[in-house]
Amino acid sequence: MKKKIHDKTFVPFLGAADIQQAVSRMAAQINKDYQGKSPLCIAILNGSFMFAADLFKQLEIDASISFIKLASYKGMHSTGNVVTAIGLETTMSGRDIILIEDIVDTGKTLHAFLPQIMDHQPASLKICSLLHKKEATVYPIKIDYLGFEIPNLFVVGYGLDYDGLGRNLSQIMQLES
Numbered sequence: 001m002k003k004k005i006h007d008k009t010f011v012p013f014l015g016a017a018d019i020q021q022a023v024s025r026m027a028a029q030i031n032k033d034y035q036g037k038s039p040l041c042i043a044i045l046n047g048s049f050m051f052a053a054d055l056f057k058q059l060e061i062d063a064s065i066s067f068i069k070l071a072s073y074k075g076m077h078s079t080g081n082v083v084t085a086i087g088l089e090t091t092m093s094g095r096d097i098i099l100i101e102d103i104v105d106t107g108k109t110l111h112a113f114l115p116q117i118m119d120h121q122p123a124s125l126k127i128c129s130l131l132h133k134k135e136a137t138v139y140p141i142k143i144d145y146l147g148f149e150i151p152n153l154f155v156v157g158y159g160l161d162y163d164g165l166g167r168n169l170s171q172i173m174q175l176e177s
């Protein structure tokens with residue numbers, strides 16, 4: 001069924017059952033890879049909150065979770081975008097970190113943020129993203145746990161919004177073309 005959000009119409013793209021299946025697959029892989037370890041999951045808000053919650057519930061290892069918000073702004077004297085993390089744990093040193101993202105689009109956000117995590121000298125750092133728009137890549141990011149590779153289209157639902165709305169959908173919908 002179609003859904004109108006603000007001025008735009010969205011059509012079904014990924015169903016709730018398909019999403020849950022992908023989440024279970026990713027959780028199973030993480031459970032396997034981190035056996036005997038206690039990783040720190042860092043979920044990037046707002047978009048990843050639903051995915052992070054569903055994934056985290058299926059982790060059977062001793063895992064912790066923390067949430068951060070990334071604010072990007074243009075430096076007064078710099079041409080590049082700077083990303084500041086709000087709520088970033090300072091105790092990442094020596095920890096196995098799993099970064100949880102909703103979607104990697106151009107890769108710009110993670111490209112700017114990953115060095116900041118590495119500055120804390122974690123024991124390891126892996127990236128877990130529900131969606132990846134490979135065709136939109138500007139900064140290549142190695143995604144260790146991926147739900148779906150998707151075409152370069154605008155999607156909402158399952159945490160992702162269009163101008164503040166649509167996050168509550170349990171499915172993912174795409175902009176009607």
Ligand code: 5GP
Pocket residue numbers: 047101102103104105106107108109110153154155156160161162
């Ligand atoms: P990147 O820095 O990789 O270009 O973009 C990452 C961020 O852009 C995501 O975390 C997300 O907030 C936003 N984004 C990218 N593509 C989409 C999309 O199709 N729908 C929504 N709702 N947000 C997107």
